[in-house]
Amino acid sequence: MKSYNLFGSLLMMTFLLLGSSACRKALDKEPYNQVDEANAFVTEQDFTNALRGMYNRMIITGNSTATYAPNNYLGGEDAFSWVSSPDILTDNVVVASLGRHSQQSFYQWTYSANTTTNTWQDAYQVIRLANAILEHLDNLAESEVSFKDNVEGEALAARGMAHFDLLRVYAKPLSGLHPASASDPGVPYVTSTDVEALPSRTSAREAYANVVADLEEAETRISEDNGVGRLSRAAVSGLLSRVYLYGGEWQKAKEAADRALAVNNDVGSIDMFPGIWTDETESGVLFKVIITTIDRVAIGVGYNQPGPSGIRNEYVPDYAFYQSFSDDDIRKSTYFLTNDFQSFPYNSIVKYQGKPGGVANVNDVKYLRVAEVLLNRAEALYRMGMEADALADLNELRSNRYDSYTPGAESGSALLDAILSERRKELAYEGHRFFDLKRLGLPVQRSANGDRADGTGTGALPQYLTLPAGDNRFQLPIPQYEINANRNIAQNPGY
16 A cells, blocks of 8 residues: 555664664663664564564654654544544543644544544554564574564564554444444455555454454464563453454453453552552553653643643543542542633543653553453453353452442343443543444433533533434544545545
8 A cells, every 4th residue: 555655665664763762661772773674674683673663653653753743553632542532532521611622623523534633544554564574574593483473473463453443443343233244344454565555445344353363363472471561462362352342252352351361460459540640550551552751742632731820621521420430439539630720620631641750741551451351351241141250340340449349239231331331430531432332332422511620611512412323423534645545445434
């Protein structure tokens, strides 16, 4: 696909980003010079450098010169951001009247092919780097089999992960009330570095099967522990539990979650939970992408910007949603802060306010947490009729979030409601709500609450209160630049 040729004739897009501090922290890197493909994959160190570049590309684009990179796969502000856009699209937030009105096309569901995001481009950059690694594995000696297996596992996992995220954004869901048919398009499942290829959109169901195949193979090859900032076997198992849940494969979702939780079942205790969000602990985290100040990715600015005059909010929690957090819920004090700005009180979303002593809004991206895997399993168990086990998982999470918690005893539909309610609260502002509503076949139904701390003030206009279930806008438009570059790409309906 010509639009993938984002770095000219060199395949080795500077493996990569010359010692970014994020990857340096995770992989103990030092600066390297740009090399061409012929010399890029020779030694183990070369492949380690390539993995470094692959992870780095998840947060840094190749053409960003801004103080803070606005466009990238897992961060960003003006483009689709995984920590803010999927919540801005939904009922979890209200636009702040005194903010800069960023990401308004998402909040108002008015995005188009010409005003769409760089998610497509940025995810395929990661995929291309993963494919470059996979294409050169045979350069490693037979004596390096353990190292080779792990490299292959990490690259396959990243390729499957990025394709799955593209499917979540651009394709219909695989399960729920409005699932993709056999012919509904997904995204091109790209497995080569051929910059002249013009692939068409793989069907949603075939692309999903390819994601599963990549992740299942990765799980057999990847190491048990690659350190912070890299994928591991437990992370791949946990990611598979997510993918299977989206695909409605309950037994497989449960089994994948079992494998992940057998390695790490620490959801983060009440005492440790706040430190997850200030990056002072790895408790409860299965995979995160490390971001430091010089990486120029301030993921929290999609919600607000703190300053001498207080916190200037872009989006605040919907008042009803905010009220659903009880005062004895550690998430309430961790996720929110009530403060004044220009003489009015607001409930600010402070989940990404920064690390101690660091730059405001710069935090690591927690892509996969143990708590999600536990909730994946609880939902899968419920849907298989195993209510007692589902309730046990739910109570395990709740016992680590509420002071003086008394175990719940829900059953039937009340149990499913409780699981989904805890999922919404636990994963709020992490990039899940829009995709959960989409896979469940539910509408976005916002309240008429305003943006101030007591629910008064300015709220959404009436035309932005409801996005009907199954609406074509649950699939974002394919960027026009991609359609222009590749005659084989068909646009999503409605755009």
